[in-house]
Amino acid sequence: MKTIILNKPGELHLIERAELEAAADEEAIVKIKRVGICGTDYHAFSGNQPYFSYPRVLGHELGAEVIALGGSQAIATLKIGDRVSVEPYLNCNDCQACRGGHFNCCERIQVLGVHTDGGMTEFLKVPIRKLHKSEVLSFDQLALVETLGIGLHAVNRAGIRPEDSVLVIGAGPIGLSVAQFSKLSGATVGVADMTAGRLEFIRRHGISDRSIVVKEPLTPEYIREFFGGDLPSVIIDATGNRGSMLNAFNLIAHGGKVVFVGLFQGEVEFNDPNFHRREVTLLASRNSLPDDFRKIISLMETGQIDTAPWLSHRTDFEHLSTDFATFMEPDQELIKAIIEV
Structure with a gap:
């Protein structure tokens, strides 16, 4: 599967990776459709992002489609073909912070695209509980829910x-x-x-x-x-x-x-x-909570928030390695760039 990897600061490459193994219990495989590029990604590219190591697959602002569900689909909250926003904060559910409901600052948190490989790839395996669906929103909109x-x-x-x-x-x-x-x-x-x-x-x-x-x-x-x-x-x-x-x-x-x-x-x-x-x-203030994702999706579905004007720049995997640095130039007047996968 096609994947963009940041080998070291300033060095993005398009590579082929092996296909994912089947989803385990309570896991889903999603087809990545859109990836928002954010300050975290630019800082990583520039070499000044905290909590970061190289090489890394960037991308944590994700709009995706569910293509596989592990375990019993009868009890799953999702179905094949659902459009989803991915909550990229993989928390342990066991530490003191998680027990207190502070999933966003879990003591052992793994944020997609920061501590572990993220969504600049064709397919991604994630816990089902980290997917927030909408039957109304576009993949563009779903990719901006995390922001x-x-x-x-x-x-x-x-x-x-x-x-x-x-x-x-x-x-x-x-x-x-x-x-x-x-x-x-x-x-x-x-x-x-x-x-x-x-x-x-x-x-x-x-x-x-x-x-x-x-x-x-x-x-x-x-x-x-x-x-x-x-x-x-x-x-x-x-x-x-x-x-x-x-x-x-x-x-x-x-x-x-x-x-x-x-x-x-x-x-x-x-x-x-x-x-x-x-x-x-x-x-x-660090990250966000599952309820924030649900509230934002509701506000977007009812038209109280319009993010369409934010999307000032677009690219794809084939052009990302050259476009990425260009987006950082002041004359670009960048608001928000998004990758179409």
């Missing part, structure tokens, strides 16, 4: 209320999904980014109430201009940029919450008196 799940989980972590003012820093796909769900929560939302094209995209599609151009490190005085003189009660940083993340402690309202959904390889440092004076709540 949206990251945003929804971050918004849930923040406990956003209609009376909140939310500053989302970073307008990549994760930032867009954070803004989308913050808006659905009824809050006032501003998105800050350095890229004018992304901010124009946000304005054009009504993803936030405010578009904030970042030309230099954000200051409290500048941010107050966009929130009626106040500071945001919630900041969600989706940049993975150390400077941006640490600066969030200076931009948050007293009594507010800071959520880091992006991450970097290094130490988070902040001034303790400033942190205490503001009584800031600091939260990390």
